[in-house]
Amino acid sequence: MTILLLFLILALGSFALLSRDLLHSVIALSALSMLSALMFTILKAPDVAITEAAVGAGISTIIFVWAIRHTRRRSKD
Amino acid sequence: MKRTLFIIKLIFILLILALAIFPVILSSHSWPVVSRDYLYENALSDTGAVNTVSSIYLGYRAMDTLGETLVLLVSITGTMGILINLGRENEEEEAVSFSLAPEKRATNAQRTHLLEVVASKLGPVVLLFGFYVMLYGHISPGGGFQGGVIVASxxxxxxxxxxxxxxxxxxxxxxxxxxxxxLVLIIAATSGVFFESGFFGNPIKSGSSLSANFIILLNIIIGLKVGTSIAVMCIAMMGGRRGH
Structure with a gap:
């Protein structure tokens, strides 16, 4: 279970790095922090999991989406 | 682009090598038990907390928590300064929607029916859960910071x-x-000085049934601080700076 979660986290992180659309990256990061919150719960660190779920999936996604909305893309592709 | 890919590949190879080597190195050392045993024996009576995690982060490492709130305060102050200055520059050119007043904003720019239906129903439940995490931080997983962030969202x-x-x-x-x-956090932190327990010490004598109340108080204060500051930053970012 832990190994499966780790590989999913790795895949989501690579997708967030390599994706051309920043919004897709942000959603992938949000899913990544949900998965890592699940993994913290499995590893018996529930307060870290609460922090990860609240900060990673909640607040930072809002801030990233706001920043993408208010910046302009330079490359054309 | 090619160079970045090469660096990424190199980092991946190093990580996989480290994954293979680390268990071999770690298995030759026994797991350290000294601090675990010390905390198991003394943590609750030293700080007057009810569980060990809160005894660490509001007792032994309370200065860390104060530092975290200070870092948060400084970063929020910087963000607000940048936002206010940007809003001032953009007052002439109204095309850039940075911190426009709600009536000047294009309709449905931020408000869709989906968002309204989901967020307005989810908000009160999340608020209740945040206060639950904040208030029960001394006996269950959670605490001031976590509850505060949930309250902010x-x-x-x-x-x-x-x-x-x-x-x-x-x-x-x-x-x-x-x-x-x-302000109340600083006052509560110094209050231990007058009761012979030092800065951030528990002013209520440990062992009595009231000694956990100091932890609850610190949790509530830190939660309010974190929650309101992050909420102020997000609301200011979304353009609702003007009070009503």
């Missing part, structure tokens, strides 16, 4: 989802709550 949900402006989404009120709770 609830306030952001309410600000996004509802048309009506309440006191809860007013940045003036939230900012006042933030500064007041930081």
């Amino acid at each position: 609830a306030i952001v949900f309410l600000a996004l989802g509802t048309e009506t402006q309440t006191k809860l989404t007013n940045t003036n009120v939230l900012g006042r709550i933030e500064s007041l709770s930081f």
